Amino acid sequence: MSLDMIYNDLIIEHSRNTSNRGPLPKKTHVEHGHNPNCGDDIELELNIDNGIIKEAAFVGSGCAISMASTSMMIDLIKGNTIEEAKKKVDAFLELIKNEKTQEEVEQLLEDATLLSNIQHMPARVKCAVLAWHTLKNVIDTLD
């Protein structure tokens, strides 16, 4: 594998993107996500109003991959209904597990499909999925 499949411009740009950093002034849900073995540690903040994710942001720190993945996810879910967000989370997790191809999920996940290359770096998969699992935890409580 070539390193630039992971550490490419888009992912690096997202990893340094500060526009999705919290804290949010108004939030209805805060969920902690944590990879105890590597220290990625985020708090996902959501402002959910009438079944719509009005605002989303995160605080915390981690590696470039976890930060990029978190930021990409937040870009994707802002303004979504819970149902739409759930579809994206499921698609992303299926993509990472190689159960779906990049083409199949491209419309839903846009740039975040690039993170599927993390399959070639198995030790780092948990970094890429952290934010998504964290969001899934919130969505599961809403059912």
Added chain:
Amino acid sequence: MHKNYHQDFPVFEKNPELIYLDSAASSLRPYTVVKAMKNYGAYSHANIHRGAYALSYEATQKYEAIRKQVATWIGAKMPEEVIFTQGTTDSINHLVRSFESESHFEAGKKIVLSIFEHHSNLVPWQQLAKKKNMRLEYLYDFSEQALDIIDDQTQIVAITLMSNAVGLMPPISKIIKKAHAVGALVVGDAAQYMAHYPVNVDALDIDFLAFSGHKLYGPTGIGVLYGKHQWLTRLAPPRFGGDMIEYVAEQETTFAPLPNKFEAGTPNIDGVIGLGSAIEYILSNKTHTSEGIEHMQQLRQYAFTELGKLDFIQCIEPLKETGESAYGPIISFVVKDVHPHDVASILDQSHIAIRAGHHCAQPLMKRLNLSGTCRISFSIYNTTNDIDALIVALKSVRRWLGYES
């Protein structure tokens, strides 16, 4: 002229490009150890003790001979003071389990640890303190003033001989003297130290010592708990089962004498064979000799100097400023703006193996205000060439993350 130690380690045959800088996690394994374990498994295996046939008898002889070999190697007064365990973590857990039922350790009294402990020499003591309502206190440095927390209320001092996270070597003799002066026991975590330095438990006068086989060229799943005879005799067995008994009746059991009292069940005989072979490897090479230790120190110094030339790297050397600066062949560092796991993944592309993270020392990381570090560690097969390759690779790390180099 430094012998080319690569020839002793089969992993380099398959991965000639490998630059292994993670021996503090686990050292590579020499041919001799692999062969000894294979031969035992293929031709000489039988369960030990109580087998009235040659194969079992010979396996028992080998197993007990290695206990003697370990005892001699670490300067124990008698082989019975050497208990085989699964490793350092297991050794310390055994001990803590035995301490739990020991009335000598009282509520309100103190257990003293250092902030440099690996979780394996921290969590068990923390849990013991909770269970017995003992107080847990930490040494943050080793000045005379700091050591004053080891007072007449202290019953246990558990301390590493070499920090796995930053390489610092606490002044163990001074700590043992201080502890004994107030009647406290000292438990040493020698997982890292034993990989490079010879230990004489008798001369040190340490009460208990734990170490692992896989950090000193041996296999995983085998380790040692050394304990002074008087204490091991007194302590209750940590585990119950076969091999650790004398007589068993329906309602009562009497326990076997040392060392069997501490070795319930069929032990890791393969591991013991591997450990014996690893000690032989150590004794027939320059590791643990003054020349070997000097080589490790030179590597450390060289790496430290070369890393110091990179202005985006910060080496982590706590307590250096207080003059307590004995360090083993381990260096922790951080790369400016880059998370340690990204550094490790990027270096992996150059076949350089380093460790990244909190190194199972979260309280220390918190104290140092770090979420994690990159850690390199050396062993007999490392040379300055490895460090040169590391430096070259490090120069490109920041670029991958979109920073100017």
